[in-house]
Amino acid sequence: MKRIYLFFAVCLLPIFLIGCTQQKTTQAEDSISAGLLVTESGLGDDSFSDSAFRGLEQARDELGITFDYREPFDQNYEEQMKELIQQEHDVIIGLGYNALPTVESLASEFPEQAFVLIDAVSEKENVTSITFKEDEGSYLIGLIAGMKTKSGVVGFIGGEEIPVVQRFEEGFKQGVEKANPDAEVLVTYANTFDDDQKGADITKEMVDQGADYVFPAAGFTGVGALKEAEVQNIYAFGVDSDQFFVAEESVVSSMLKNVNVALYDVMEQLTGDQALSGEHITLGVEQNGVGLAPIRLINLTEEQQKTIDQAQNQ
Incomplete structure (x- = not known):
């Protein structure tokens, strides 16, 4: 009898594991995702890019989001950002004033894609601009x-x-x-x-x-x-x-300059089913910016x- 139970247990184990795997994949597909284009200095700058990355890491750990990133070392902003757009992220984030032309251009080309621009202001309806005091x-x-x-x-x-x-x-x-x-x-x-x-x-x-x-x-x-x-x-x-x-x-x-706080707040908004409004947000001391x-x-x-x-x- 024990052998029969063991036989059924062994047979059912792959089915159980498949079910778990399928569930995990579904959860990953359902999670909010972000594509981050850091500055041309890349990660490891102990500054702007690293702060943004920390904000998304915190959102990943606490909110369950996923994210990918690119580093435009050769100033190939458009090529790198298009790669992120093709991954169908819920939001594409561009860091710095130098990202403005690329964000503006691609926001027009992909009007259904939500963008966040840090440190510059765009008038495009699908771009939420965040600046700091x-x-x-x-x-x-x-x-x-x-x-x-x-x-x-x-x-x-x-x-x-x-x-x-x-x-x-x-x-x-x-x-x-x-x-x-x-x-x-x-x-x-x-x-x-x-x-x-x-x-x-x-x-x-x-x-x-x-x-x-x-x-x-x-x-x-x-x-x-x-x-x-x-x-x-x-x-x-x-x-x-x-x-x-x-x-x-x-x-x-x-x-x-709490870029990490700003991006965490953006991801918290998206995970709460609140769409980005395309507004210009300015953060100072009072807003913990x-x-x-x-x-x-x-x-x-x-x-x-x-x-x-x-x-x-x-």
Whole structure:
């Protein structure tokens, strides 16, 4: 009798496994999916692309979504994004101002496809644009730099001179001026987000001019600036993500640009059966779109901390 039971159990096991496999496939097919085109710096930038990727990873782990991604190292945005569209994702996400022309073109070519554009604004009805109040977060960084500089000279390093980076610059300069009207702010644009050596070279030049704090908003170029700040024994601020671990003896804080939070919210909306509206969403301190990473390496006085807290609350 035991042999008969064993025979039936063995016979039924493949059927059970097939049933489980079919169920798993159906669940995967039913899940919301996203296609992500990161910046031309690719993953591993310790900044913008990595933040976006983390947001989708969190959505995968907590919401059950699936996603794929492409890295346009050769600036072949359209080719890479078309590959994602052909996979029939529920939403296609383009990162950065440089993705705007491709998103606009393909949004017209594929009017039924939903797109999300980060850091630029499209008027296309099937494109939801998400931008950030970089000036709010950079203002906080500027306050710290203005309050703590000993030389009275600080530096801002931009990637490409485009509106989003100019907002970083403006906020930083306003914060420095508020805290220390006599301080000088050096400004240099690298005209690239992908050259860490250029970031290092600009940092050296600023140190030669007396800068003791630098704030790069320049992608992978900025990573070079942070590492060189450590070599030059000055302080620096990270951007987009908490970049303390890029240069642990130099990075005081980072201006968090929570692309991860924005994309998690997008996927949460889609998994809740809420369609994207094609609107323009702007996220600041109040919406947890921007903020400060923990302040390390330096000590703020009680009055200086109060200044930072008041600025955040305003």
